[in-house]
Amino acid sequence: MKAVQVTGYGDIDKLEVVEKPIPQPKENEVLVKVKACAINNTEIWMREGAYGTGSKSGWRPEGVQFPRIPGSDIAGTVIDKGNGVKDDMVGKDVVLFPFTSSGEEGTEHVSEDMSFIGSEYDGGYAEYVVWPSELCFDMPLSNYTESAVFSVSGMTAWHMVEQIQPHPGSTVMVTGANGGVGSLNVQIASKVFGANVIAIVGDMALEEKLKDLGATHVLSYKLDQLADEIMNINGGPVDSVLDVVGDALFFTSLQVLKKGGKFCTSGSAGGQKTELDFRTMYLKHITLYGSVLGTRAEFKQMLKEISKGRIKPVIDRTFPLEKAREAQAYFKESGKLGKIVLLP
Template sequence: MEPKWMKAIVTVGQGGYEQLVYKDVALPPLEHDEVLVQVHAAGMNNTEINTRLGWYSSSITDSTNNTSDSASPSQQQKSDGGWNKSTPFPLIQGTDCCGTVVSAADNSHRHLVGKRVLLRPCQRGEGFDNVWLGSDFNGAFAQFTKVKAKHAFAIECEWSDAELATIPCAYGTAENMLHRANLVEGETVLIAGASGGVGSAAIQLAKRRGAKIIAIASRDKHPQLEKLAVDLLLDRNDDLISLLGENSVDLVVDNVAGKQFPTMLKVLKRGGRLVSSGAIAGPVVDLDMRDMYLKDITLIGTTAWDDPVFPNLIGYIERGEIQPLLAKTFPLEEITAAQQAFLEKKHVGNFVLIPSSQG
């Protein structure tokens, strides 16, 4: 028999860590086409921190770290703080979920019951409209969560639950960027922020496409990134133009932005592409339009995932074409310690939260 209550981290509003409350909440009731998933492991991303801070508001122009440092219980609430719209607080965050389906609302989805699944966090509708697990509706920072059955993907592999929970948001975001940018074999790709969840995922996903990889990360993280067969590792303080030369790369994957953004356009070849789905070093950048139009550069923004992205990832995992980069696990109730460690940026890969088991 399913319990009536579950433990969850409830984000009650914008602000500091005091907004993260570990408490009992009612088990979510299932509606048509939905399945209930017992969460075994929940990955952690910039997204949860940014949403709590209201960083997606157009009024924020600083980096995610600096915004976090200034967060306080008294900070002004931002009505557009969640993806430039209001966030439905109180909210159970958690974008990444590995778990087991324990019940289904409809007989047509009973075959999923008992299956280990990954949940697709980006749920796209018409055009580019999309909603996200843990940002627009309750997510995986709990013992149970629910989704439409079509977003629960059964998976068979030898990875642990925690290893699988590193995949959905980071690898889905990276796969979507490379898919949209049409990276092909033999091209050279420059990946900024390469030690983070999305950056390290992009390395693997670009490598399986046969690209040459140039990765930017702090030098202390280079030994770990060398294991991913990166062709050239650069420090984030290096002079890219002197080391690479102008017109040297086909594609830039840049979720960092900030002060280094103008240099990214300089190193792109004529007809090159820059793809982004984030701006952790600061969302407001300098752009010399001449670098863009005189070189026929394409700028590609990505949030809504294309349909093939998540099924592609399931296939890559089951065929052993990518590997998990699990940095550390924390009990769910220790989310504050996990987010503090996350923001220190000393890790490579992903942090994962583990809910306590029912009993």
């Protein structure tokens, strides 16, 4: 099969197109013919060493073992099975829950042995992938490309919104609202939980598209007095912030949060380290949440909402698998809306 593997830490030249044997499903596993694999920050930061190198690079103590096939947002068709898998799994169109874990229901994502497809296991930058059958779920939409954009970004966004528990009439500020997670934060907070959403982006040409996704207001982070603008359009401070930017908007986020407000982060594209004046946090009774991925129950609920049409796929562009280098380079450019998808 054709696959793209990461050979080590570095730039996009560490991505190589190779020919590898098709993997064989073991007991309780299935072989999936990959039809689409969306790109996430996760595999780019892994390659760049942003999480650290050596033992710090992955989810397990031993770190990522190179070469590794990345890719965790996968949709495809089951074409073979190992022992212990029911016959009716073959032929199913599926999306993959992206990690294994021995954690009990509701705590899978915080288990010490959590292992991620594309990091601890070979992933979806390939024509075929093997995965446990119990972690393969029916595709929520009839289109492979559209179904592939939710697994990691969608579950991360869903879990973030669950953390802050917005209610109808409350206001949620979403940073990085044009990205994969951010655009889903907008949809889930507004269309599932009924909140008003202030979407923060870089390019105001995306304003109408963000409003179509459910944003009440759209503002550029480039505004000189961004905090004042947020307070003005909202008529006061906001209830919660869903953040994927990190340092660049952290101070503004704390400024505009109400007393008793909630700040939830799952990313740091705008800087991984920041300064925090603890007085701001305790005097305003702010709750800080760190969040990544989510639970199987949340994944299933998300798929239901997608099937109902309440959460829609947002796709910026597709690339053929062998153009993975170009796709990852494009991923890092500004001004996009939604996901980038590789098509084997």
